[in-house]
Amino acid sequence: MxxxxxxxxxxxxxxxxxxxxxxxxxxxxxxxxxxxxxxxSEPEEHNGDAQSMPxxxxxxxxxxxxxxxxxxFSQREIETYRVDNNFDGLERKYHEEVTAILSRGTTPNxxxxxxxxxxxxxxxxxxxxxxTNSPSETPTxxxxxxxxxxxxRVGGGKQTRQRNTGFVPKVNIVDSQPSDxxxxxxxxxxxxxxxxxxxxxxxxxxxxxxxxxxxxxxxxxxxxxxxxxxxxxxxxxxxxxxxxxxxxxxxxxxxxxxxASKVMNRQEQDKEMKMYREVYNRHKDFLQACVGDEFEMPAPDVLRLLVYGEIESAKNFEFDDLYCHFFVDLPKFWTAEKHQQLSWVTQTCSTKVEGRDDVAKFSFPFSFELFYKNDSVNEDEQDEVPHFPLIMLEVLSLDSFKRFRTEGYTYVTVPNAPGSKKITSHCWRPIGMSVASELRRYFVGGSPELEDQTYTAIPSTFQGSHLSKYGFRTETTGEVTVNLNVMMQARAFMEKKSQKRSLGSLLDNLGVNAVQANIASVLEAFKKARQRMMQARENAEKELTKTTGRSVESAA
Structure with a gap:
């Protein structure tokens, strides 16, 4: 074989x-x-002597x-570089090496x-x-x-970096005729x-x-x-x-x-592994010294919220070439740093048919960092239910004639628990009171828009206890899919781990635990009351059945 x-x-x-x-x-x-x-062949006899043919x-x-x-050097290179033809650079070096080889008196073969x-x-x-070694073979x-x-690249020149820091060009991002x-x-x-x-x-x-x-x-x-x-x-x-x-x-x-390299013996291998372990340990100690023993903690009684999100897609809207404008609405007691960006605009994306849906894939990432601290001196405000931030989204379209149209509004509430969550939110858009507004939207562009985009959820100017939007005409449009990864950080989390008890100090101050406990207690009381009511109803039906049966027997 x-x-x-x-x-x-x-x-x-x-x-x-x-x-x-x-x-x-x-x-x-x-x-x-x-x-x-x-x-x-076999040796032939010539004049009686056996002579083998070489x-x-x-x-x-x-x-x-x-x-x-x-x-x-090959034989061709030796013949090329043995004569000085005013070589320069690398060829001059090869000429000197070939001359040194020939000066020894022997010509390599x-x-x-x-x-x-x-x-x-x-x-x-x-x-x-x-x-293969086939003469008819051609490269694919x-x-x-x-x-x-x-x-x-041929040449020994130093290649400097074009830029030392990250830079996103504002114009000519797409090259229609890229070079090789x-x-x-x-x-x-x-x-x-x-x-x-x-x-x-x-x-x-x-x-x-x-x-x-x-x-x-x-x-x-x-x-x-x-x-x-x-x-x-x-x-x-x-x-x-x-x-x-x-x-x-x-x-x-x-x-x-x-x-043909020299193989290390067992002693050299052990020595090398020991050296590597020492280098890795020193590198680990260096990183530990740079990072420190503790994370950067927020101030006491402050909840730090980090959100890493992505506008994944939008689908089933009326027009093509969609883009999203969205921002973060901060409720009461929520703050952000001055340099924190809270508003974004995605790229314009054409839709693609997937099944029965017209889908526009954005894959637009965003992130923000917020802080919550209830420092109110009013007892009523301290007992107020905390609201988590809202992400207000507006979907628009832009056609080849540069006509803008509002395709829909929606909002997404940031989850009040850490983890990953995929949210699909349905959109709506306002419509006019006559057919002329729809005709203007189709031919000229433009459509009724919200003056205050927070009206999508709860208006920022709303002060009452009951919100009514009766009389406001809207139309259902498409939907937007958002991915959110939420992280929370607070000193109370460390207290929970160290003391091995239920978390309560910070979240109670935030009102989260209190609200959840109140809701749970109300639901539990309602459940018990409902069970008692059903039990009483069953007992009443049994008593009624017994009474009716006795009356029927007496009548018979």
């Missing part, structure tokens, strides 16, 4: 924390010719140990050579690794695109990496080397996260890889790539 095994040219990934300068590869290249595959071509074998980013990260070969976009569209994305560089930066988040190519020159020894006879034996890439990509993988005792020349004759070569 070993003869039926075919080597895998796929990529293998490794992760290492060791210095990359210690990485070594053992590469062995052997030429397999017809004289090696076909057995030689092989026409001897086996060509080469083995070399390569260090990470080690430059090994190696087949295996390398291209390092700063070579032009490594920076080009045409190096697509083929999965995906292979060409990914090869283009792996391109790095912009598309690659926005669509592919690739970590910086270094690459190294292990190459082989398969040209015959008797003639000069040509670029057409140079083949890729392996590609080694290392990113900044310590992930090593080896393509193809190390042989590790498996069958060698096979490569074939493209020239006339079709000579076959076999090669093997093995890991």
């Amino acid at each position: 070993a003869d039926l095994y075919e080597p895998d040219f796929g990529a293998a990934y490794y992760r290492s924390k060791d210095p990359v300068k210690n990485l070594k590869f053992n590469v062995q290249l052997d030429r397999v010719t017809s004289s090696n595959i076909v057995p030689s 092989n026409d071509i001897q086996k060509d074998s080469e083995q070399v140990v390569i260090v990470w980013q080690e430059k090994i 190696n087949r295996i050579f390398t291209y390092v990260d700063h070579d032009n070969f490594s920076q080009s976009d045409e190096n697509v690794f083929y999965m 569209v995906l292979a060409e695109k990914m090869a283009h994305l792996r391109r790095r 560089d912009l598309r690659n930066r926005n669509h592919i988040m690739e970590a910086p990496s270094q690459v190294m190519y292990i190459m082989a020159d398969l040209s015959p020894r008797e003639r000069p080397a040509t670029p057409d006879e140079e083949v890729i034996l392996g590609i080694v890439a290392l990113d900044c996260n310590g992930v090593l990509c080896m393509r193809p993988d190390f042989n590790r005792g498996r069958k060698p890889y096979v490569v074939e020349t493209s020239s006339f004759g079709k000579e076959v070569f076999e090669y093997m790539i093995e890991h």
